[in-house]
Amino acid sequence: MNDISRSDNRLSMEKSDPGRRGIRFKNTLKAKENVPAGLARKTAPKLPELSEFDVVRHYTKLSKINFSVDTHFYPLGSCTMKYNPRVNEEAAALDGFAGLHPLAHDNAAQGTLEMLYDLEKRLCALTGMDAFTLQPAAGAHSEFTGLLIAKAYFAKKGQDERTEIICPDSAHGTNPATAAMLGFNAINIKSGPDGRVNPDDLKAHLGNKTAVLMLTVPNTLGLFESRIEEIVEMAHKAGALIYMDGANFNALIGLVKPGELGVDIMHINAHKTFSTPHGGGGPGAGGIGVKKHLEEFLPVPRIKKESGTYKTDFSCPDSIGKVKAFFGNVGVLARAYAYLLMHSKKELGGIAENAILNANYMKSRLQEVYPSYSKDHCMHECVLTPPSELTAKGLKTLDIAKRLLDYGFHAPTIYFPLIVHEAIMIEPTETESKETMDAFITAMLEIKREGAADPQLLKDAPHTMPVKRLDEVQAARQPNLRW
Ligand SMILES: Cc1ncc(COP(=O)(O)O)c(C=O)c1O
Structure with missing residues (x-):
C-alpha cells in the first residue's frame, strides 16, 4: 500500500x-x-x-x-475508463485541427470538414444508421438532441399527443432526465427478473401517447436486451420511435449494428467507445445517428461533399437548428477519428469481445464471494453485491469501495444502477491486462477477509489517503468549499 x-x-x-x-x-x-x-x-x-x-x-x-487511468486501475462501471492512446493527442494537436479558426471559411477548413464528414460516414457504417451529427458535447447532450429530433418528427406528422417516453428501470439515469427536460412524461417500466425489458409489461404501456421507447443497450446491469427485435417491432407497431442509448457501444462495436435491429435514433459517447478524454455531460463529444426518415431534422450545419469539395449546409428547413457552437468539440472528435483509423474492422470487433471477456472474467472470479445480480453472462460490465458476511456486520458497499483506495485501486461505481441494492458495478474495459484484474480480484477477496475479521478497519477506510473518510452528512449540510 x-x-x-x-x-x-x-x-x-x-x-x-x-x-x-x-x-x-x-x-x-x-x-x-x-x-x-x-x-x-x-x-x-x-x-x-x-x-x-x-x-x-x-x-x-x-x-x-491523483487517481487516473494513467496511474491506477479505474474500474468505474458505466464510465469506461480505458486507456487513451497518445497518438490520439498527436492527431488532435496537428496544426490543421488545433490551429483552425472557428470562423474559418469552408475553403480554408477542408481538412477538418473532410475529417468530420468521414467520421460521420464511418459511424454510419459501424452502427447501421443512415446519417450522423457530431455536434453534441456528450452523451446526455446527445440524448437531448435525439429527443428534440423525435419531437420535431412527431410535430411534423401532427402527432403532438405523443407526450410519453418509456424508459425501463435499467436505463441510464440521463434517459428519463432528458425526457423530463424536454417536457415529456417519462414512464418507468420495471425489468423482468432476468434484468431485461419484459415485452408483456412494455405492451401494457405502449399506446397512442408513446413518442419514444428509450433503451440503453447493453443496459445498466451490463446485459444485452436479447429480445430487442421483438421489442422494437412492438414499439413501431404502436407508432413510437426507438431511441437507443448507445453509450455502451464499446460492448457492441464491430459485432452489432443497432440500425439493423430497427433502432431509429442512437447516440455514441466518444469517450466511452472511442477512447477520448472523459466528457461527463460536458466538454466531450457525443454524436447522434438517425435513420433516413429522421435525417431532415438533424442539427445544422450538415457537412456535404460536392464535386470533391466539402461544404457546410445550413439550408435544411426542418432541422432542429444548432445544438453546439461551430461543429461540436472538434479536438475530441479528431481523437476519436484517430482511434477509428488505427483499428481494422476485425480489431474493432476485438475491442468489444475483449471488453466482454474481461468483464466476465472479473464476474466469474468474484461472484462466489460477491454475489452477482444476474446469473447470465454479462457484456462489458458486471454488477455485484457485498458478501452477506460483511453486511451482517453492518458493512456497506461504501466501506469496500473506500478500502480499495488503500490498495491503490479506484473504486468501482457504487450504488448504481439504483435497482440493485448496494450495487458494485465493475467495468474493467478491454485495455486492462489479466495481471491487473487479478491484482484487483485479490484485493477484493482480501477486503472480504479483513471486513469479516475487523469490520472497523473497513468502516474507517481509507487509511492511506491524504483525505480520510468524510462525514458525508456534514459535507452535504455544511459544505466547506474553501481551504
Ligand atoms: C449508458 C450511458 N448513457 C448516458 C451517459 C451520459 O453520458 P455523458 O456523461 O457523456 O453525458 C453515460 C455516461 O457515461 C452512460 O454510461
Whole structure:
C-alpha cells in the first residue's frame, strides 16, 4: 500500500519562505514602463516564494495523489475508463485541427470538414444508421438532441399527443432526465427478473401517447436486451420511435449494428467507445445517428461533399437548428477519428469481445464471494453485491469501495444502477491486462477477509489517503468549499 497520507501535504503558500526564488528572468518586458499607470498593481501579488526544486517536488507530489487511468486501475462501471492512446493527442494537436479558426471559411477548413464528414460516414457504417451529427458535447447532450429530433418528427406528422417516453428501470439515469427536460412524461417500466425489458409489461404501456421507447443497450446491469427485435417491432407497431442509448457501444462495436435491429435514433459517447478524454455531460463529444426518415431534422450545419469539395449546409428547413457552437468539440472528435483509423474492422470487433471477456472474467472470479445480480453472462460490465458476511456486520458497499483506495485501486461505481441494492458495478474495459484484474480480484477477496475479521478497519477506510473518510452528512449540510 502506498501511504500518501504521511507525506507533507501543505499548500505551496504554506511552504513559502520569504526570499526564496526560482529562476530570475531579465525584465525584458519592461513591465513597469509599459503597463499604464492606472492598471499597475499597488502591491506585489501574494505568491509563494519557493525554489524551482520546491515547486517541481510540490507539483509532482500532487500529481501522484491523483487517481487516473494513467496511474491506477479505474474500474468505474458505466464510465469506461480505458486507456487513451497518445497518438490520439498527436492527431488532435496537428496544426490543421488545433490551429483552425472557428470562423474559418469552408475553403480554408477542408481538412477538418473532410475529417468530420468521414467520421460521420464511418459511424454510419459501424452502427447501421443512415446519417450522423457530431455536434453534441456528450452523451446526455446527445440524448437531448435525439429527443428534440423525435419531437420535431412527431410535430411534423401532427402527432403532438405523443407526450410519453418509456424508459425501463435499467436505463441510464440521463434517459428519463432528458425526457423530463424536454417536457415529456417519462414512464418507468420495471425489468423482468432476468434484468431485461419484459415485452408483456412494455405492451401494457405502449399506446397512442408513446413518442419514444428509450433503451440503453447493453443496459445498466451490463446485459444485452436479447429480445430487442421483438421489442422494437412492438414499439413501431404502436407508432413510437426507438431511441437507443448507445453509450455502451464499446460492448457492441464491430459485432452489432443497432440500425439493423430497427433502432431509429442512437447516440455514441466518444469517450466511452472511442477512447477520448472523459466528457461527463460536458466538454466531450457525443454524436447522434438517425435513420433516413429522421435525417431532415438533424442539427445544422450538415457537412456535404460536392464535386470533391466539402461544404457546410445550413439550408435544411426542418432541422432542429444548432445544438453546439461551430461543429461540436472538434479536438475530441479528431481523437476519436484517430482511434477509428488505427483499428481494422476485425480489431474493432476485438475491442468489444475483449471488453466482454474481461468483464466476465472479473464476474466469474468474484461472484462466489460477491454475489452477482444476474446469473447470465454479462457484456462489458458486471454488477455485484457485498458478501452477506460483511453486511451482517453492518458493512456497506461504501466501506469496500473506500478500502480499495488503500490498495491503490479506484473504486468501482457504487450504488448504481439504483435497482440493485448496494450495487458494485465493475467495468474493467478491454485495455486492462489479466495481471491487473487479478491484482484487483485479490484485493477484493482480501477486503472480504479483513471486513469479516475487523469490520472497523473497513468502516474507517481509507487509511492511506491524504483525505480520510468524510462525514458525508456534514459535507452535504455544511459544505466547506474553501481551504
Ligand atoms: C449508458 C450511458 N448513457 C448516458 C451517459 C451520459 O453520458 P455523458 O456523461 O457523456 O453525458 C453515460 C455516461 O457515461 C452512460 O454510461
